[in-house]
Amino acid sequence: MTTVPFLDVPAMARWVAHRGPEAVIGRLVDALAADFARWPDLDKRARIASHSRDGVIELMPAADDVTYGFKFVNGHPRNPARGYQTVTAFGVLADVHNGYPTFLAEMTLLTALRTAATSALAARYLARAGSRTLALVGAGSQSEFQALGMRAALGITHLRVWDTDPGAQAKLARHARALGFEVHEATSGEDAVTGADVITTCTADKANATVLTHDMVTRLARPGVHVNAIGGDCPGKTELDPAILRAADVYVEYEPQTRVEGEIQQTPDLVVTELWEVVAGRRDGRRGAPATAGPGEAFARHAGDRRTPDDTTVTVFDSVGFAVEDWTALRFVRDDVPAGFLRHLDLVADPEDPKDLFSLVVAAQEDDRADAREALDRLMGLAGRGHVDALAHR
Structure with a gap:
């Protein structure tokens, strides 16, 4: 089984509190500076935006020759009046070598951190x-x-x-x-x-x-x-x-x-x-x-x-x-967060034979049949004991 580490909102907040928000931002500034310095070597493009009367939903991709990443993010200015966040986001990293996802994280908190770090980099x-x-x-x-x-x-x-x-x-x-x-x-x-x-x-x-x-x-x-x-x-x-x-x-x-x-x-x-x-x-x-x-x-x-x-x-x-900033932030978190903060998701379909994806369905059907037989056996066993008990009390 191939699992993917996942940093959820409570764990992201714990990581920031554990490291200290100002220290995290300061270290992110240095990480951004390193990636900005190699800007021409990165795969970059403007974000893909879907606008509506309520706001915008965007995908923001970036990559080098090792790691691909993207962020899903919205911007809905009227959300707070309706009880929602203006911005919410999550991000994914993947291995360029095989395309498998390697890290998932919430990015609402992380976007605030990377935005502050980018502002700080410019101010520097x-x-x-x-x-x-x-x-x-x-x-x-x-x-x-x-x-x-x-x-x-x-x-x-x-x-x-x-x-x-x-x-x-x-x-x-x-x-x-x-x-x-x-x-x-x-x-x-x-x-x-x-x-x-x-x-x-x-x-x-x-x-x-x-x-x-x-x-x-x-x-x-x-x-x-x-x-x-x-x-x-x-x-x-x-x-x-x-x-x-x-x-x-x-x-x-x-x-x-x-x-x-x-x-x-x-x-x-x-x-x-x-x-x-x-x-x-x-x-x-x-x-x-x-x-x-x-x-x-x-x-x-x-x-x-x-x-x-x-x-x-x-x-x-x-x-x-810009997407490079999110890509930098995701890689920074992936490399820094303690293992105990992470959950793992079974997100990658990984059959024994890479060409036999249907085998996963067959295996699941067999598991379902086995579960059904086990449940029936338990039910019959309970019914049998109850029948015997009832006869004993006549």
Whole structure:
């Protein structure tokens, strides 16, 4: 029998608690950096999305020459009002050699961890040195993870929090204070971004919203603020004033996907840089060694014309979530989680003769007949004893 290890939701939560969420995110940042540095060698494609009036359901595949993986994930902004999570997900790894699944895991918690780690990876290269204050516009399921990611990457100590839902804002403030952050509960988006070194926007409405304006970025935030835009992640769903994008240096994960789903769907001619190029040293970020390699692959062809960001440059990471990040996270968990946290599923049909799949049905029929005979034998035995007992008491 070939079984597949499976990490369910309670076990994932136990693993995160066991390792510590901030430590997990920090280690995921390093794992992502290693995979981003070998980006050209990976099999990548934009996610496969099925949109409806209620939300979107997506498949997100990625692979190298050893391991294939995919994530199944939804995004339904109205779900919380109906008692459901906005996002739920699971993921699968498989062996490229034979196609067999090798690992299954819940990915609702894991997606929050990998999103925070990806944000932290971008901030490692793009935020100003000495950044200590993070503005969080949107206090939903991602927010605590984002705060921990930015502390792991930058040493963030202060949070300025705003959400149109007072309950969500209070929830984040409560958790963040328990995690050791200084928290300012803002009265507006403008209040939240005042004096911020980094701004993360993470709202759920499936609309072309403007939760962050150019004036908020240039007048209220600190000069050279880094904007981490993670809420816009499908066609027709954005958060930023397009003027911010036109005035900033903009970085993305995978341009073909971000052009359709990200903030830059509003600015189709905008020149952007893929983050992997910065991680691999082909392009300049604000922090880290200057680029020494030649031009990147397709979709970064004009990036060489851009200046290196300085401490007055606004940088934007237009993050929509990309399959390589999930693939990295799944492999990281598979290799790190203790065996005792795992269940095993009999998921692979594995007949003795690989060409005789029907033998599994024949064996099951024989098992059913054997079970039926055993049940009848038990029934007849009980009936016999009862008949004898009844005769003895006449």
